[in-house]
Amino acid sequence: MSRKALLKRIECAYLPVKDVAASAAWYERVLGLKLRSPIDPGRGAIMIMDSGQWLFLLPCWDGHPLHFMTTGWTDDGSPFEMFPICFETDDIHTMYDSLQQSGVWTEETVRDEGGCGLQLDFKDPDGNKFQVWQQPVAAGIPAQ
Missing domain, CATH: 3.30.720.110 (Signal recognition particle alu RNA binding heterodimer, srp9/1)
Structure with a gap:
């Protein structure tokens, strides 16, 4: 019996960054992504791709x-x-x-x-x- 896939697509991705503001600026300048809302250095930034999907830039000070x-x-x-x-x-x-x-x-x-x-x-x-x-x-x- 064939079963329908329960996962449709990837809605968003979470990326570890050391400096949220610097990374958001890079993603805007180099990749053309748009910042969704003001940056919160302690909580991160949301970048929007052309498709409308989100990339979350999250602070990760230990650099993994x-x-x-x-x-x-x-x-x-x-x-x-x-x-x-x-x-x-x-x-x-x-x-x-x-x-x-x-x-x-x-x-x-x-x-x-x-x-x-x-x-x-x-x-x-x-x-x-x-x-x-x-x-x-x-x-x-x-x-x-």
């Missing part, structure tokens, strides 16, 4: 960024620092340029993964690791 090690992401089983969240974008090349200008760690280039689209791993200033993904390019239309 989001990432973990896995061997399930590489062909040879070697350890890989995994990202727990993959975002979607409509303009990965502009995002790459913005990330590069901000000085954070990014992969050297945007990867074209064919049917899996364009992909890029990056970290925010607190070391939280993410992947960003763009839909595969339509047939006959080259990637930038």
